[in-house]
Amino acid sequence: MYMAKDWQDYEVIDTGNGEKLERWGDVILRRPDPQIIWPIEREAKHWHQVHGHYHRSSSGGGSWDMKKPIPERWSIQYRDLKFHIRPTNFKHTGLFPEQAVNWAWMMEKISQANRPIKVLNLFAYTGGATVACAYAGAEVCHVDAAKGMVQWAKENVQLSGLVSRPVRFITDDVFKFVQREERRGNKYDAIIMDPPSYGRGPGGETWKLEQSLYPFLASCMKIMSDTPLFLLINSYTTGLSPSVLNNMLSMTMKKRYGGKITSGEIGLPITQSGLVLPCGILGRWEA
Numbered sequence: 001m002y003m004a005k006d007w008q009d010y011e012v013i014d015t016g017n018g019e020k021l022e023r024w025g026d027v028i029l030r031r032p033d034p035q036i037i038w039p040i041e042r043e044a045k046h047w048h049q050v051h052g053h054y055h056r057s058s059s060g061g062g063s064w065d066m067k068k069p070i071p072e073r074w075s076i077q078y079r080d081l082k083f084h085i086r087p088t089n090f091k092h093t094g095l096f097p098e099q100a101v102n103w104a105w106m107m108e109k110i111s112q113a114n115r116p117i118k119v120l121n122l123f124a125y126t127g128g129a130t131v132a133c134a135y136a137g138a139e140v141c142h143v144d145a146a147k148g149m150v151q152w153a154k155e156n157v158q159l160s161g162l163v164s165r166p167v168r169f170i171t172d173d174v175f176k177f178v179q180r181e182e183r184r185g186n187k188y189d190a191i192i193m194d195p196p197s198y199g200r201g202p203g204g205e206t207w208k209l210e211q212s213l214y215p216f217l218a219s220c221m222k223i224m225s226d227t228p229l230f231l232l233i234n235s236y237t238t239g240l241s242p243s244v245l246n247n248m249l250s251m252t253m254k255k256r257y258g259g260k261i262t263s264g265e266i267g268l269p270i271t272q273s274g275l276v277l278p279c280g281i282l283g284r285w286e287a
Helices: 097-111 128-136 147-159 174-184 209-221 242-257
Strands: 010-016 019-024 027-032 052-056 062-066 074-078 081-085 118-122 139-144 167-171 190-193 198-200 206-208 230-235 260-269 276-286
Touching: 074 097, 081 128, 081 147, 097 128, 097 190, 097 230, 097 260, 097 276, 118 128, 118 174, 128 139, 128 147, 128 190, 139 147, 139 174, 147 167, 174 209, 190 209, 206 209, 209 230, 209 242, 230 242, 242 260, 242 276
Parallel strands: 027 052, 118 139, 118 190, 139 167, 190 230
Antiparallel strands: 010 019, 019 027, 052 062, 074 081, 198 206, 230 276, 260 276
16 A cells, blocks of 8 residues: 655545545545445544535535635645645545655656656646656656646646746647657656546547556557656556556566566545545556
């Protein structure tokens, strides 16, 4: 288990009955989480002293029930990195705090490389990894199909004081972008990908992780530099084993470049119970 346990501005306070209670800076939110199939051990008053509670709808989707006024958005900090937080209508807040364990790893790899590093961040969302890599000194290309998420990422880069760093923001279908980069002859020393379980591209292209991930990984191999530093795959697809990512990286990156592969679950500590909240899986290749 890879644990993101050195947060100051974020905390999983408690969990149970399909929900998690979280502190985002000074704001307390209560949100559903399908992994939490255990009961609340003791529903103390902190469960009811929240700023916002997200309720799922039986017909799909859901909505926030705001109990106390909160800013439209606010910021939290991890080490020297800062991020805007905003509750969205699909329950997310714009940040996955468990990914801090990957940010720390990537920053260390880049800062110790002692050479210029070009990073490609795919399915890049609001840019947590983009901010981390730029902070560590890498040149970053940030690609996501959602225009609003790319704008949010730009704001996170600005918030962290990194606007002078070489970061390129691209709003595009990631598969098509990788194919174009291959044709252009562009190469990257590190690739990060956080693919969805299911999705559709702007032209109606269907993405299904189990069918699409390996071909996509194989296409990314064509734009790796001759001396790659790392490749990271994150996944939140329920039921997908870390060993699957391990096997795919063995058949691609390790087969060509040697190096080292690690894989496993990502988790967050739960303050009240001392348990760990599982938050997806990762597969890492490093030189």
